[in-house]
Amino acid sequence: xxxxxxxxxxxxxxxxxxxxxxxxxxxxxxxxxxxxxxxxxxxxxxxxxxxxxxxxxxxxxxxxxxxxxxxxxxxxxxxxxxxxxxxxxxxxxxxxxxxxxxxxxxxxxxxxxxxxxxxxxxxxxxxxxxxxxxxxxxxxxxxxxxxxxxxxxxxxxxxxxxxxxxxxxxxxxxxxxxxxxxxxxxxxxxxxxxxxxxxxxxxxxxxxxxxxxxxxxxxxxxxxxxxxxxxxxxxxxxxxxxxxxxxxxxxxxxxxxxxxxxxxxxxxxxxxxxxxxxxxxxxxxxxxxxxxxxxxxxxxxxxxxxxxxxxxxxxxxxxxxxxxxxxxxxxxxxxxxxxxxxxxxxxxxxxxxxxxxxxxxxxxxxxxxxxxxxxxxxxxxxxxxxxxxxxxxxxxxxxxxxxxxxxxxxxxxxxxxxxxxxxxxxxxxxxxxxxxxxxxxxxxxxxxxxxxxxxxxxxxxxxxxxxxxxxxxxxxx
Amino acid sequence: xxxxxxxxxxxxxxxxxxxxxxxxxxxxxxxxxxxxxxxxxxxxxxxxxxxxxxxxxxxxxxxxxxxxxxxxxxxxxxxxxxxxxxxxxxxxxx
Numbered sequence: 170x171x172x173x174x175x176x177x178x179x180x181x182x183x184x185x186x187x188x189x190x191x192x193x194x195x196x197x198x199x200x201x202x203x204x205x206x207x208x209x210x211x212x213x214x215x216x217x218x219x220x221x222x223x224x225x226x227x228x229x230x231x232x233x234x235x236x237x238x239x240x241x242x243x244x245x246x247x248x249x250x251x252x253x254x255x256x257x258x259x260x261x262x263x264x265x266x267x268x269x270x271x272x273x274x275x276x277x278x279x280x281x282x283x284x285x286x287x288x289x290x291x292x293x294x295x296x297x298x299x300x301x302x303x304x305x306x307x308x309x310x311x312x313x314x315x316x317x318x319x320x321x322x323x324x325x326x327x328x329x330x331x332x333x334x335x336x337x338x339x340x341x342x343x344x345x346x347x348x349x350x351x352x353x354x355x356x357x358x359x360x361x362x363x364x365x366x367x368x369x370x371x372x373x374x375x376x377x378x379x380x381x382x383x384x385x386x387x388x389x390x391x392x393x394x395x396x397x398x399x400x401x402x403x404x405x406x407x408x409x410x411x412x413x414x415x416x417x418x419x420x421x422x423x424x425x426x427x428x429x430x431x432x433x434x435x436x437x438x439x440x441x442x443x444x445x446x447x448x449x450x451x452x453x454x455x456x457x458x459x460x461x462x463x464x465x466x467x468x469x470x471x472x473x474x475x476x477x478x479x480x481x482x483x484x485x486x487x488x489x490x491x492x493x494x495x496x497x498x499x500x501x502x503x504x505x506x507x508x509x510x511x512x513x514x515x516x517x518x519x520x521x522x523x524x525x526x527x528x529x530x531x532x533x534x535x536x537x538x539x540x541x542x543x544x545x546x547x548x549x550x551x552x553x554x555x556x557x558x559x560x561x562x563x564x565x566x567x568x569x570x571x572x573x574x575x576x577x578x579x580x581x582x583x584x585x586x587x588x589x590x591x592x593x594x595x596x597x598x599x600x601x602x603x604x605x606x607x608x609x610x611x612x613x614x615x616x617x618x619x620x621x622x623x624x625x626x627x628x629x630x631x632x633x634x635x636x637x638x639x640x641x642x643x644x645x646x
Numbered sequence: 647x648x649x650x651x652x653x654x655x656x657x658x659x660x661x662x663x664x665x666x667x668x669x670x671x672x673x674x675x676x677x678x679x680x681x682x683x684x685x686x687x688x689x690x691x692x693x694x695x696x697x698x699x700x701x702x703x704x705x706x707x708x709x710x711x712x713x714x715x716x717x718x719x720x721x722x723x724x725x726x727x728x729x730x731x732x733x734x735x736x737x738x739x740x
Contacts, residue, residue, distance in 0.1 A: 269719035362699045376698045402707060406700060469685045472678075480659065487660070489732050494725040501737050502660075509661040518663070519674055522655045526647075526675070529658065539685050541695030546688075548696050579674050580681045596699025620699075 170196050172332030173643060176241060176389045179335060183230060183240045190226040190240025194219050194284060197242050201287075201333040204646045207314055210327040212247055212305045213255050214287030222284045229282065237392055239282025244337040246325050247288040248295055249380075250369040251275050254285075258371050259303035260293045262512025263492040272369025273404070274338065274380050274397045281396045286334050290324030293514045294483065295345055295373045297321050298585040299571070302516040307573060310353060311644040312610055316570040319349030319585075325383045326353040330644055336393055337383045342373050343471055344566075344589025346381045347601035347615055351565035354603045354611030354642055356630065358382050358390040360623050362596030363408040365394075366401035374478035375406075377471070377593040386640055387602060387630035394623060416622035422629060424449060425459035425558035430588065434567060438612055441605030442564060445614045448636050449562070449629075457558055462547045464587040470547070471590040472583060473527050473540035480524030486512065519579065548595045555619040560629060564588045565601035565613035588615065598623040600630045603639035611642065647675045 174182070182188045198216050205211055219242065226240035245251055248258045250268035257263040271279065279285065292302040300308040300323025308323040310316040311331040318327040322339030326349035329337050339346040341359040350357025358381045365380040372378060382393045401407040408414075426446065431439050446456060488494035488508030495507035513521070527536040554561065566585060571577070592599045597620055601613040616633075618626040634640050652672055656663055663671065714720075726733040 266723060269716050269723065270714075405707075406698075408700075465681075466685060466688060469682045472682060473685070484660075489724065489734055490720070491723050498735055501735050504735055505660040506662050509659070510663075513661060515667075518659070518661065518667075519671060519678075521659045521661075522652070522671060523675060523678060525655050525658045526651070526679075529655070536682070536685070538695050539688075539690060541697055542690035542693040543685060543688060545693050545696035546690070548699070579678055583678075583681075594696075594699070 172197070172200055173385060174335065175386050176237065176335060176392050179241050180237065184235065190223040190230065190284065191220055193240060194223040194242050194286070197286065197334060204331060205333060207646065208309050208311055208327045208331055209306055210290055210308050210318075210324040210331065210333065211244070211287050212257065212259060212290050212303075212324065219284060219286055226282060226284060236280070236282035237396060238278060241283055242286035242334050243278050243283040244286045244289050244325060244328050244334045245275060246322050246337070246339050247291050248340055248371040249275050249338055250371070251285055251288070254288065256288070256371070257304070258294045259291045259305055260512060260514065260517070261304040261493070262486050262508070264304060266492045268369075270369060273366035273401045275369065277397050277399065289322070289328050289337055292321035292323065293517050294371070294479070295321040295340055295342055296479070296516050296520050298344070298348060298582055300324065300349070301573065302514055304514060309573070310570045311646055312354065313570065316572050316610070317352065319352035319566070319570065321345040322383060323349045326350055326355055326357065329353070329355045329383045329385065331646055332643070335385065336389055339381055339383050340370055341379050341381050341593065342377045342475060343593050344586040346383060347589050347599060347613070348566045348585060350383055350601040351613030352570040352611065354639070354644070356384045356387055356390055356603070356640060357601040357613070358384070358387075358394065358627070359592065359599050360394060360398070361598045361620050363406050364623060365397050366399075366404045366407045368401055368403040372482040374475040375482060376478060377475055379593070387600065387627055387634055390600065391624070391627040391631065394627065414621040416619055416625050418624050418628045419559070420628070420632070421453035421455065422559040423455050423457055423557070425554060425561040426456045427459050427461045427563070430461060430464070430563055434564060435607070437607040438564065438568070441607060441612055442562075442614050445604040445633070446562065448633065452632060452636060459554055459558060459561065461561070462550050462591060466543060467547050467591045467594060468583065468587045470540040470543035471586070471594055473536045474544065476520045476524030477527045477537050478524070480521045480528060483517070483521060488512075544594045547591050551591070551595045551597065560622070560626060561617040563615045563617060565615040569607050569610035569612050592617055596620055598626055600626050602630045602633060603642065604637070605639055606642065611639070647672055647679055
């Protein structure tokens with residue numbers, strides 16, 4: 170059995186009865202049990218429940234009741250509510266929280282027959298770029314166990330890269346799907362804001378958060394997207410299915426390319442992205458030079474907005490309604506303070522303090538309004554840019570995976586997201602696909618589309634992967 | 647950023663920090679603000695703030711009372727409830 174098969178290949182195996190869903194799930198459970206002690210990509214798995222669901226899927230396959238995912242295991246990032254399962258956001262504060270309902274995308278995957286396999290590790294409340302802020306310990310990159318997998322969806326990226334599951338969900342507030350996809354050599358897709366419901370996805374920064382996937386291929390990402398999408402009345406920002414705004418898929422494309430993005434990158438990384446450009450040119454695509462917004466200004470704007478929104482969103486964790494609570498508190502204020510002091514980790518506290526500062530009278534200028542004006546400038550620039558080009562090509566991350574013991578200060582860590590945050594500020598779709606190895610570590614390239622150009626960039630990524638084999642590379646575990 | 651401002655922020659955030667954490671966070675936040683402050687150099691007069699990436703605004707729905715149906719389940723996640731209410735330490739002092 171090859172653990173790196175696509176959804177289409179697994180569907181064929183199951184439908185032709187070459188393997189049962191129970192055998193398939195048992196195989197992935199065994200593989201995970203054998204290797205996940207090294208990577209720590211999962212934070213909860215209940216094998217008996219997985220196998221019970223698989224047996225039920227086998228009965229459905231026998232009856233000919235088949236979704237595209239029937240019998241196929243899917244892992245969920247630990248910030249998606251799965252009814253009856255611990256949903257901790259990898260925070261000590263929610264370490265005992267059992268979700269009372271399913272997130273809409275979890276429900277959509279389940280309706281299609283996908284088997285809930287387990288919860289993947291992540292940075293606490295999705296705040297991080299290295300998966301080192303999890304209360305359940307750091308994730309290690311399957312390509313090199315001394316290195317980080319990226320974050321915040323580091324567990325999902327590592328699990329797919331290690332062949333523990335064929336697909337996993339993730340969330341992307343500022344690059345949390347695309348950067349770990351780049352570090353782990355998998356395909357990471359962040360759809361247009363509003364295309365996938367946020368209901369049941371624990372909020373970090375509501376105007377930026379978007380669910381998506383970590384998969385082996387762009388074709389698998391497209392399959393998952395089709396299953397997960399749809400209007401959800403429980404999410405006021407969910408796009409109505411009647412809007413019909415999708416950008417038509419076409420070929421060849423005019424692709425925007427900005428040399429300024431590559432100024433401070435390692436020459437080996439630039440060489441891999443240049444090679445990707447050549448591949449795309451051979452496929453008939455044309456390139457046009459474009460100017461993009463200053464990365465550091467966009468990142469600063471993102472940081473202000475995300476921290477401000479987080480400081481509001483995380484106010485709900487007060488020890489009264491969810492998770493753990495200090496037993497000895499004598500007053501309500503003490504209860505709040507003790508619960509939150511013991512519950513939140515350092516990075517979350519840092520961002521909540523920063524967000525509160527940006528929102529408070531202490532700040533010398535109105536940071537949030539300034540950031541929102543910059544957000545408008547980034548948005549307008551991309552709107553204008555997409556009048557002339559169909560897609561923009563950019564690096565997914567400024568480096569390959571760094572070492573766990575590497576000392577990066579806060580701003581260095583935040584600058585990991587400088588190529589990815591403009592996409593979230595503007596609600597655009599983007600996909601990171603593997604484009605090479607540098608010193609035996611994977612690196613990705615990012616295709617950014619206009620709003621509702623999800624299918625367009627998925628098609629481009631699929632064509633790119635049909636010409637390259639970087640997405641087929643595997644780590645040695 | 648200094649320890650006085652940090653103490654005020656902690657009160658707003660409803661958590662406390664020990665002395666070592668305070669020292670570390672004042673230094674961290676200074677560094678972050680130094681980086682962030684570059685936004686103040688950009689002229690933005692006359693630009694409308696963008697608060698959300700969906701240009702047509704949030705979707706509207708009929709304003710009718712509804713329940714999620716999860717009320718009882720939600721309360722199972724609280725450490726202490728009684729008769730459908732959340733139990734907390736006494737709020738009003740005698």
